[in-house]
Amino acid sequence: MSIEVTGINKKFGDFVALEDINVSLPTGQLTALLGPSGGGKSTLLRIIAGLDSADSGAVSIEGVDATSLPPQKRNVGFVFQHYAVFKHMTVAKNVAFGLEIRKRPKAEIAERVNELLKLVHLEQFAKRLPSQLSGGQRQRLALARALAVEPSVLLLDEPFGALDAKVRKELRDWLRRLHDEVHVTTVFVTHDQEEALEVADQIVVINQGRVEQIGTPDELYDEPANDFVMSFLGEVTSLSGRLVRPHDIAVSTTPALPESVEGQVSRLLRVGFEVRATVLTDEGETVSATMTRTQARALGLREGQSVWLDAVPGATTVSPPGRRVAAGL
Numbered sequence: 515m516s517i518e519v520t521g522i523n524k525k526f527g528d529f530v531a532l533e534d535i536n537v538s539l540p541t542g543q544l545t546a547l548l549g550p551s552g553g554g555k556s557t558l559l560r561i562i563a564g565l566d567s568a569d570s571g572a573v574s575i576e577g578v579d580a581t582s583l584p585p586q587k588r589n590v591g592f593v594f595q596h597y598a599v600f601k602h603m604t605v606a607k608n609v610a611f612g613l614e615i616r617k618r619p620k621a622e623i624a625e626r627v628n629e630l631l632k633l634v635h636l637e638q639f640a641k642r643l644p645s646q647l648s649g650g651q652r653q654r655l656a657l658a659r660a661l662a663v664e665p666s667v668l669l670l671d672e673p674f675g676a677l678d679a680k681v682r683k684e685l686r687d688w689l690r691r692l693h694d695e696v697h698v699t700t701v702f703v704t705h706d707q708e709e710a711l712e713v714a715d716q717i718v719v720i721n722q723g724r725v726e727q728i729g730t731p732d733e734l735y736d737e738p739a740n741d742f743v744m745s746f747l748g749e750v751t752s753l754s755g756r757l758v759r760p761h762d763i764a765v766s767t768t769p770a771l772p773e774s775v776e777g778q779v780s781r782l783l784r785v786g787f788e789v790r791a792t793v794l795t796d797e798g799e800t801v802s803a804t805m806t807r808t809q810a811r812a813l814g815l816r817e818g819q820s821v822w823l824d825a826v827p828g829a830t831t832v833s834p835p836g837r838r839v840a841a842g843l
């Protein structure tokens with residue numbers, strides 16, 4: 515394991531920001547710290563970086579106890595959302611900076627800067643100033659700068675947070691490709707579940723200072739440990755008191771099973787290729803079910819119509835609060 519976080523606790527005054535955090539971050543993997551705002555993700559990242567200290571617990575990086583090491587001795591590179599690159603230095607100089615203060619030979623620096631600028635697709639902008647770059651290009655510059663000194667760990671705090679949705683998506687794909695090329699152990703903070711599901715090898719879900727679940731994107735989506743994880747990682751609705759995903763609800767115009775739940779379609783909404791039906795059940799629940807347009811047409815669905823609902827076989831269901839029940843019916 516590249517990073518071992520053991521028994522970390524952190525308070526700000528009386529406020530518990532992190533409570534007994536135990537996480538292993540595998541070497542060479544891309545791990546997302548995912549959770550709602552204020553949950554403690556940035557605090558954990560700052561403690562790993564050495565920018566903040568825990569009240570108790572330990573951090574080890576590549577087998578070395580880093581708990582009381584200053585940030586510059588941890589061999590980590592970091593990029594924060596509003597990362598200040600040096601405004602008066604060219605793009606190339608910014609990337610070279612860390613190597614120059616380490617007094618590396620000039621030829622080696624020139625070669626490494628070229629290599630990194632190619633990697634982040636900024637080679638044609640080497641002589642520009644950061645102010646002459648777009649937001650996305652500046653973030654790529656920040657990443658190149660962090661990678662220049664060959665850190666064993668790269669820590670990114672909402673690296674694309676301030677950018678618009680399209681650029682964010684491009685950079686996210688790019689980060690995944692970059693990681694596949696360089697394989698540096700990377701931890702990034704995000705509150706965006708889609709970003710985490712798309713990019714990460716492993717996701718640590720953090721909420722109210724605690725780890726809710728650790729797993730691959732598929733594990734978290736298909737086998738959420740509790741109602742929080744299930745709701746945070748995708749849409750949910752409630753059928754007979756159990757949480758289920760709207761696309762896992764089968765709608766029929768006759769009862770499919772003895773336990774099918776009867777209700778009336780109260781609303782039909784078409785969004786692109788998808789149809790979202792809202793059904794008010796005889797049990798008094800308002801249930802969302804999504805289906806394709808073709809399925810909705812085949813059923814001849816209209817508002818006011820009686821329908822029967824079931825969770826499809828194999829659907830993940832969770833009974834709130836907390837406990838996960840068996841998949842399917």
Ligand SMILES: Nc1ncnc2c1ncn2[C@@H]1O[C@H](COP(=O)(O)OP(=O)(O)OP(=O)(O)O)[C@@H](O)[C@H]1O
Nearest residue numbers: 526529531549550551552553554555556557558705
């Ligand atoms: N220096 C500080 N002093 C007091 N409270 C703090 C300090 N830093 C963070 N906190 C509190 O600790 C909690 C966790 O903050 P943190 O920034 O780690 O959350 P986060 O999950 O990264 O949230 P976000 O996604 O909004 O950045 C928040 O409630 C925050 O207000």
